[in-house]
Each structure stands twice: as structure tokens, then as C-alpha cells.
Amino acid sequence: MQYHEPVLLKECIEGLNIKPDGIYVDVTYGGGGHSKEILKHLTTGKLYAFDQDEDAVKNKVTDERLVLIKQNFKYLKNFLKMYNALPIDGLLADLGVSSHQFDEAERGFSTRFDANLDMRMDRSAKLTAAEVLNTYSEDDLKRVFKLYGELDNAGKLAYFIFNSRKEKAINTVSDLKQAIERCVKRGRENQYYAQVFQALRIEVNKELEVLEELLMQSVDVLKPGGRLVIMSYHSLEDRLVKNVMRSGKTEGEIDKDFYGNPLTPFRVITRKPIVPDEEEVERNSRARSAKLRIAEKL
Numbered sequence: 001m002q003y004h005e006p007v008l009l010k011e012c013i014e015g016l017n018i019k020p021d022g023i024y025v026d027v028t029y030g031g032g033g034h035s036k037e038i039l040k041h042l043t044t045g046k047l048y049a050f051d052q053d054e055d056a057v058k059n060k061v062t063d064e065r066l067v068l069i070k071q072n073f074k075y076l077k078n079f080l081k082m083y084n085a086l087p088i089d090g091l092l093a094d095l096g097v098s099s100h101q102f103d104e105a106e107r108g109f110s111t112r113f114d115a116n117l118d119m120r121m122d123r124s125a126k127l128t129a130a131e132v133l134n135t136y137s138e139d140d141l142k143r144v145f146k147l148y149g150e151l152d153n154a155g156k157l158a159y160f161i162f163n164s165r166k167e168k169a170i171n172t173v174s175d176l177k178q179a180i181e182r183c184v185k186r187g188r189e190n191q192y193y194a195q196v197f198q199a200l201r202i203e204v205n206k207e208l209e210v211l212e213e214l215l216m217q218s219v220d221v222l223k224p225g226g227r228l229v230i231m232s233y234h235s236l237e238d239r240l241v242k243n244v245m246r247s248g249k250t251e252g253e254i255d256k257d258f259y260g261n262p263l264t265p266f267r268v269i270t271r272k273p274i275v276p277d278e279e280e281v282e283r284n285s286r287a288r289s290a291k292l293r294i295a296e297k298l
Contacts, residue, residue, distance in 0.1 A: 006033030007231060007287040011274050012092055013037050015229040015294040021045050022089030025080070025221075027073035027214060029056050034092055039063055048085055050076065052122035072122065074213040077221055087223035093214065095207075096233040114174045119197075119204045129200040133170040138162040148208070148236065149199030157183045157196070198234060211237060215244040219265045222297040228266065231292045238273065238291050245295040266295035 006012070012034055016024065020043040026035045029051035038047050039061075047066050050073040051057060060068045069079050073093070080086050117129035132144065141158035145151045157180055164170065164179035177193070184192045202208060218228050228245065232238040243252030248265040255263040273291035280287050 005284055006031070006037075007094065007284060007290045008274060008276055008280070008292050009033065009037055011292055012094075012229055012231065013041065015269065015292070016090040016092060016227050018042065019045065019089055023048070023085050023087075025049070025076070025088055025091045026093075027076060027091065028094045029059070029068060030094065031056070032059050032061055034094060035066065036061060038092070039065060045089075046085065048080065048083065048088075050079075054123060072210060074210045074217075076214060077217045080221055086221055088221050088226060089223060090227040090229065091218055091222060092229045094231045095211065095237050114172055116172055117170070117176060117200070119201045121205050125205075127204050129204050130169075130171045132200055132203055133161055133176065134165050144203045145196065145199045147199075148202040149195040150235070151192075151195050151199070153183055202236070208236060208240065211240055212250050215240060215250065218244075219248060219297070224297055226297045227269075228295045228297070229292070230294075231290055233289045233291075238293070241293050242273075245293055265298055267298055269294040269296055 016038065018024065018038065018041040020041065022042070022045045024038050024042070024045065024047050026038060026047065026049040029035055029049040030053075032049075035047060035049050042065055045065065049066060049068045050071055051068070052070060052072045054070075057068060057070050060066070067083060071079060077086075080088065117133065119129040120127070133141075136144070138158050141161055142154050145157050146154035151157060160180050160183055161170065161176075168175070170176050170179055176196070180196070215230075222228060230241045232241055239252075240250055243250055245266050245268050246252060246264065247254040248263075249255075257263055270293050273293050275292070276284075276287040276290055
């Protein structure tokens, strides 16, 4: 199964500051690229990896130091407790959709193929993108596109979808493009469709709620000195990551003690996010929008 090379691999591994006998977690196993690199740095240490996608599980490398858990990473704390693996020395997350998921036409993640609008990362989940488009109210559609796609004409977009589906259900990529063609800004078609697809994907997979849960659980599962290494691909994710690393809260406001000292569970290692250089972007187009942030548990 073809997975593309992992983004910012060297920087992620350096960020984890791996101890050979430590316990590490890769919550987005995917093609196993980051996990394989972590294993190279372990001796008696252990790696717990999470992925809810069946294709990723088929990719598991045989290594007794690796435990691959076929679950959404929102169950991080429960499973680590079950495996008696708490507290941990480092946690890595490479968020968003893998290149493999984009390249599999029938998954419906990409605007390049005319496929059914699926977009489920966990194929046993019930909600698909087609269901969102065909059953959500006009107001709910507007909320999804405004909030998760950051589209300034979200109301118009919701109106066209809502009215178009009365004539014919919107089940495929071409159905959707046909329904919304009058909303698309000329010359910016690709970017517009990418924002529409991003919004649907985030809604289907509840990506921001799940990320919030992961970030809040990371405070509890990391040991003092443990590293949190998160790579995001759009501003909504990056904002959440930045806020929690800075303040321990998703909203980002910092609590202070009686003397005015900041109360935060993390020390931020990356004042500004690490981004790939031109050479990496050329080699791996998925790296283009990547932002890597690193923090250490106090």
C-alpha cells in the first residue's frame, strides 16, 4: 500500500527528544513513517500507535515494541491506562488526511476524482459527507461552511445546496460541483473546492472536537519533561494547538497565580511553528501547509 513520505520527519523526531527506554505515542500511524523512525531510536522503550483507518492497520510493522490500536485517538487516555502505559515520555500527532486517503478515489476526500462523497476516516462510522449535504438544514450547512471552511459566502453556498438537493440528491463529487458552480469564484476554483471539502471532512470526522480532546488529555498523560509534538495543516487546527501549548486551554487565555505568574502545564519549545523548506515542499506537495509545534510538559 503506497503512502507518501512523512512530513518534517527529522524535526518531529528531534522534537520528541527520544529516550531509548521511554514510552511514546504516535496517534496518527498512517503509513507508519513517523513510527518506524521512533522505533529506530528505542532500545527497551515502547511505542503505542493509534489509527482508526483499516488501511493503516494493514501497514503495521512487525516489532514487539510496537502496539497498534485501531481506535480514534480521542480514546488515548483510556487505552494507555488499559495497557498500563502511563505516564508517557512523548506524543506525536500528524493531523489531517494522509496522502493515501486523498489518492484513493473511492474515499471521496479529493476533488480530483468523481467519486461518492464519503470522507469517513473510520469506515465503520455512520455519517458521510453525502449525508451531511442531503440531510442538514440550510442553517447547519451554513454553520459548517463558515466555521470549518472559513468561506465568506457560506450562506449562499448553503442556499444552493439546500435547493439543488430538492431536485436531485447530492451523492458524488460532480453532483456537488454542479450544485455549487454559481458560488465558485472564477480563477480560484481549486482553492474554493478545497475549502468546501475541508469543511465537510471536519464535520464528518468531528476533527476539531477530537483534537480538543487529544490536547486536553495530553496534559494528563505526559510525564514532566515529556514532549508534545503536533503537526497541523490548516489554521483552525493550528490555533487550537497553539492555544493549548501556551495556556493549557483551547481558548488560549492564561491563568495566573496570586503573584501574577502564569499557570500553564507546558513550556513552549517553538515560539513560531516549524515549516518545511522549499525542497521538501517540492518533493512532497502535502508538506506545503504543514506547521509543526512542540511543547514540553512542566
